[in-house]
Amino acid sequence: MTAIEPVTAIIEARDVVKSFGQTPALRGATIAVQPGEILAVMGPSGSGKSTLLHCLAGILVPDQGEVWFAGQRLDTLGENRRSDLRRDRFGFVFQSGQLVPELTAEENVALPLLLSGTRRRPALAQARPWFDRLGLDGLENRRSGELSGGQAQRVALARGLVAQPAVLFADEPTGSLDSVSGELVMSLMTRAAHEHGTTVILVTHDARVAAYADREVIVRDGQVTSLTGAAK
């Protein structure tokens, strides 16, 4: 199988190099993600997979290489434009600590909308249906400290999806959860993604979580490889 440059990739990294001080985390990582696919990025801890995700999402700017999203260079954009992209086109579900404790659950879900200038009432109206969809009825006015781990992750998922993003980035989304809650979160995530055609980039070391994806790649020594030697 020859590797054909997928022109239709919605988000891709080309030869990305990123170091933290003396430690190189990525040494020429290349990956292309197709629209609508769910991709698992696996690898041992410290392999650089989270760093790759951060570079793809515009959270970090690579030292070398390029990051493309929807046909545009992402890594050359300024801090403000990248923030806007994260707010409007991307969604995030991280392992923990991502909800704002001072806001209620529905305000947390509506946060991306509030940040982009949507008025309070329409933003909350847009957020509310997600509570029902993700089995969070009645929790709209709870603070994050009053939610269980699984509930908090589903709230985070709702927040990640509320702005109908093109790409959802998930980094060990079930890492702090027990197996049943974790399964629930992954099931809901993939279903919602399929429904809306959202691309999902899922970083995990857990094979059962990776099994929810359509395909997987491995990050080893700062580079992306495929297990079968097929196109990445």
Next chain:
Amino acid sequence: MSVPLTLLGLLEREPSHGYDLKRDYDTYFGRGKPLPYGQVYATLSRLARDGKAIAGPAEHGEGPDRKRYTITPAGIAEVGHWLAEPIPPEPHLQTVLFAKVVLALMLGRPAEQYLDRQRAAHLQRMRELTDLKEHGDLMDTLLADHGLYHLEADLRWIDHTAARLDVLAQAVNQ
């Protein structure tokens, strides 16, 4: 446990007597259950018949035991194929995986690549089982979970082994 292929793999190292092959098999793979001589010679004969091995001229002296077998190119290809080809993921295939890894190390084959391909196959199977869970009924879900956990255990072993390949290679090739 594929005895013919294992014996063939052992044979690939060097032309050997049936006796030697049995001894090595018992050492590495027997685990307390030595291979009957009869099975050894029957297997070797069949392999010879299939063109994967050639029985050399009988040595002077004692009877059919002392025939020396040599692997043929076809046999080498067969071993290569077998090693490279991932096993259909099923539970309880540890012993086969184990054998493949050891042999790959002995033969200086790229064990890592084989492990990767096995990982991919496992993950594909896990995807299928996960899909089954999403769309199946309760019984399907339970069975799928069972399979998933076992597959995960396999993957864990693969990860663990992959991390120690160089040490294992040293031990095996002494």
Next chain:
Amino acid sequence: MIRLGLRLAVSGGREAITRLLILAAAVGLGVGLLLTALSAINAVNAQNLRHAWLWTGTVQEPAGHAPAGTDPLWWSISGDNFAGRTVVRVDVAATGPRSPVPPGIPRDPAPGQYYASPALASLLRSTPAGELADRYPGHQGGLIGHAALPSPDDLYIIVGHTPAQLAHQPGTIAVKTIATAFPTGNAVNPKGLPTSPPDEGVGASGVDLIFSVVALALLTPVLIFIATATRLSAARREQRFAAMRLVGARPRQISVIAAVESTVAATAGVAAGFGLFFVLRIPLAAVPFTGQPFFPSDLSLSLRDILVVAIGVPVAAAVVARLALRRVQISPLGVTRRVTPKPPRAWRIIPLLAGLAELGFFVVHGRPVTAAAQTKAYVPGFLLIMVGLVIAGPWLTMIGARIMARRTSRPSTLIAARRLGDDPRGAFRAVSGLVLALFITTVAVAAITTQDAKEDHPVGWASASNVLADDLASQPPYANQAAPSARSPLTAPGSSQALAPLLAQLSRIHGVESVLTVRADGTSTLPRALLGGSVKGFPSAYQETGPLPAGLVSCSQLDRVPGLGRCPAGATVVSFPKSLDSAPPAKSLAAITWPAADVPAGQLSGRGVDSIDVATNGSQSAVEQARTRLEHANPYPGFNTPLTLGEVTAQLTQATNAYTQLAEVVILASLPIAGCTLATAVAAGLADRKRPFSLLRLTGARLAMLRRVVALEGAVPLLAIAAVSIGVGFGAAAMLAVLQLQHPLVPPGAAYYLLTAAGIVASLGVIAATFPLLRRITGPEVARNE
């Protein structure tokens, strides 16, 4: 965005509300102090202005200032004394209906009438006439209003006369306007006579500077408190901001939210500060910062003051929050990799050394000449030292921590030393307020103690402090220019007839022990060495050298007043100082043996009287009655006010007390503020340590060990740096003493050591107060794996 910020500011749960409250309290404290200082400056200026009318006649009247047809007003101002308090007496005589009227009264007092200030009026009512009211001719016609009184406690009286009575009195001038401003330069009245009213007021610009310095000295601990309070829950807030950045908030939006939070706290603080000020205003007015209490209405704020503070402080808070965030750069990943920050470097000691060197330079090279130049020279030095202490603190903490770590093998000490070494800035921040407070306290107390020692009470007068000295011969001070009618008739030879009734009245007063009349002796003098030389550190105006003008005293009178000295054996008449209160002795008067004079005792009664010294038992009734009698014998009001030697001493030391009080306020206020800072920092530190400490406990470390760690972490920087700051304080005070007071440093008294020890013990107590908290927050449930 702002709404979001408001929401976040107020709904963060107990921890956030606590932080908001502490911040608001800190800001409130600062605002309260600032408002108090501003209003105090306003009060001093207002109070001062009300002195202006006392300078009537000395200010050059601008041409055409008086309305046409104004009748002149005869005006004479003098000072009296009652129970050690100054009474300002203004004798006026209106020449016509259109004479100028002093402020505070509806019209000029008619002859035989006087207006008294409310404080004086109540004294007139409550004291026997012979002690006070008899001094003033006539009856009270009304009260002097607020507009003429600098302070509610002032004793002022305006006495009305006929023009004929006042016109020929020496020192009386005719004025056409009442002064509304202070004279610039030396004040000279139309007769060419130098003059200043008995109650001059305080130099306004000097007090402005002092209040500004005091405000700064108090504000610094408050600012440190605010900075510490701002850092509360810093980690949690950083995490929350990181979460928002992840979701796509722009850095600018985060800045706005942080600014809103700060502004909310600051606004609440401003309101609290105004509240604090209004509550404190009335009790504060009664404190005599300038020697006299204020009218509460004087402690006012101009509209400009209010607007500047009410708008400026929240704006400043927003700006500071914005700047703080600019440095921090919240990334969406928050604080994921906690790298140990770089340790403080040795250069940090430089500003402190530079400040000390700056002061030292002046010690070696001599100080600048004018007061303004001195201020410009010392203030940067002191500022450098204070700033230098704060900058050098972390480095000193780190050095101390390293020494501690190297020389110990106990685990608690090791843990404490490593933590201090890892974050010396944080450890120092907690005690930085205290360090500055100790420095300021040390300097202030040492300077005051030295000042006090320098202006020691003239030792010699202590034995005769109840002697009322009435100097007749040196009056009036412009004697050479005045008509003979200006002098007291008692000074003329042959005045026994006039003297006898006075002596009889004096001896009838209950409490008067005896009377000494000092008779004229031409131009004879006494050697000044008799007094034991000049008094060290006495105000230079009194540092006269050269022989003392002398008179004669009969030994029979002197023997009855042993406190004023002795006669040699066999003498009947001795030479005695012509005027006691202008001859400060360096040793006790009682120990002086006056030299015998070669004049027979019988001759004394024919000579004029130079001065009369009345020995009393010190009771108010005796002193005031004697004073009243003596004033009655004056040729005209304002001729002279007799004072006891104790009162003279008190007047000379009055200036220091005002500054002492200010310094005490600074000390008393800055220590508790520093304590609040320490408490806040310790509480914040404890919250940071919940998890590691509870894990330590689980693995078998005993609570006592953890307590030792907390104690060491707090106490070591506290004690080490307190020692440094006290030492530096003494060094700076020593240099200041040599420079300004021309006196080597006098070690302060027990009160200072007690105060400092109390401050340090209280701080240690604050640290110890967290121990019960430690047990509770490191319980096993905290180490749950969440």
